[in-house]
Amino acid sequence: MKDRKLWLILLPAAAVLLELLPYGAVLNFGVQAADGSIETIQRTYSYFSLTPFGYALFGPLLTAILSCLLVAVGVLYLWRGKGKSALKVLSVIAVLLSLSPLLYGVNYFSALGAVISVLLLAEAVLACLPKQR
Numbered sequence: 001m002k003d004r005k006l007w008l009i010l011l012p013a014a015a016v017l018l019e020l021l022p023y024g025a026v027l028n029f030g031v032q033a034a035d036g037s038i039e040t041i042q043r044t045y046s047y048f049s050l051t052p053f054g055y056a057l058f059g060p061l062l063t064a065i066l067s068c069l070l071v072a073v074g075v076l077y078l079w080r081g082k083g084k085s086a087l088k089v090l091s092v093i094a095v096l097l098s099l100s101p102l103l104y105g106v107n108y109f110s111a112l113g114a115v116i117s118v119l120l121l122a123e124a125v126l127a128c129l130p131k132q133r
Contacts, residue, residue: 012070019047059100
């Protein structure tokens with residue numbers, strides 16, 4: 001039982017560590033090339049960066065905030081045994097928000113973003129499993 005509770009902290013903590021890396025959130029910019037054509041430049045940012053948020057890519061920052069909340073609620077659940085329903089709700093919302101850049105297209109979703117989504121999905125599945133006795 002303690003192992004499962006510990007995983008409820010470790011999975012979002014791993015997601016937070018990956019979200020700190022500057023390769024998760026993707027923005028595509030159109031710039032004029034020397035010949036006058038428009039070429040696309042892709043830039044990546046940390047999930048905690050405000051730059052993607054300013055360009056209307058809201059999912060990464062909100063996912064990062066919810067991941068931090070998942071760690072905090074997971075610690076509360078480990079120590080007090082309270083907050084299981086909050087873990088369920090936050091983890092499902094975090095998974096949906098982590099997948100939200102796909103609404104703009106696959107070009108706005110990175111491999112690191114996919115790993116973060118998988119970690120948060122594992123957290124949601126683990127949080128939604130019934131208690132073992």
